[in-house]
Amino acid sequence: xxxxxxxxxxxMIVNSLNDNGSNIVSNESKIKTYDFKRPNKFSxxxxxxxxxxxxxxxxxxxNYLTARLRFLASVELxxxxxxxxxxxxxxxxxPSSIAIASIDISNGDILYKKCWLMLLKIIVFFKIQxxxxxxxK
Numbered sequence: 001x002x003x004x005x006x007x008x009x010x011x012m013i014v015n016s017l018n019d020n021g022s023n024i025v026s027n028e029s030k031i032k033t034y035d036f037k038r039p040n041k042f043s044x045x046x047x048x049x050x051x052x053x054x055x056x057x058x059x060x061x062x063n064y065l066t067a068r069l070r071f072l073a074s075v076e077l078x079x080x081x082x083x084x085x086x087x088x089x090x091x092x093x094x095p096s097s098i099a100i101a102s103i104d105i106s107n108g109d110i111l112y113k114k115c116w117l118m119l120l121k122i123i124v125f126f127k128i129q130x131x132x133x134x135x136x137k
Contacts, residue, residue, distance in 0.1 A: 042082050051080040069125060 005013075042050070058075040065073035092098070095116040 040082060047080055047082065051077065054080060069122070 054077045058077045062073055062075045065075065093115060097114045097116055097119050099114075
């Protein structure tokens, strides 16, 4: 549906063209610039929801690690940020472990990155536990 301009609005546009566009916008505070190179795909509410989800995940993962590894473990969420894939690739520490997982309730995938040193410590711990079980038999 097309919007019909009033005579006042048409006069304002014509006058602004003569003045190099200085009067074309009366409410400049309502206009936001949009960066097409870095589009924001998540609103603040979505980021807040993601933060809550990952805080709950960190608490549950802390409980799981403490029970499974039988020593006090702590997992904390540092931040939830939105940035481009190029920035993500540049921020990855070498070596790292990256996994792609799909979720049944959505059509998207999750890219999950974990520091290799933490995974290495968990693997060594499980190998020591396995070695102790074999040695005690």
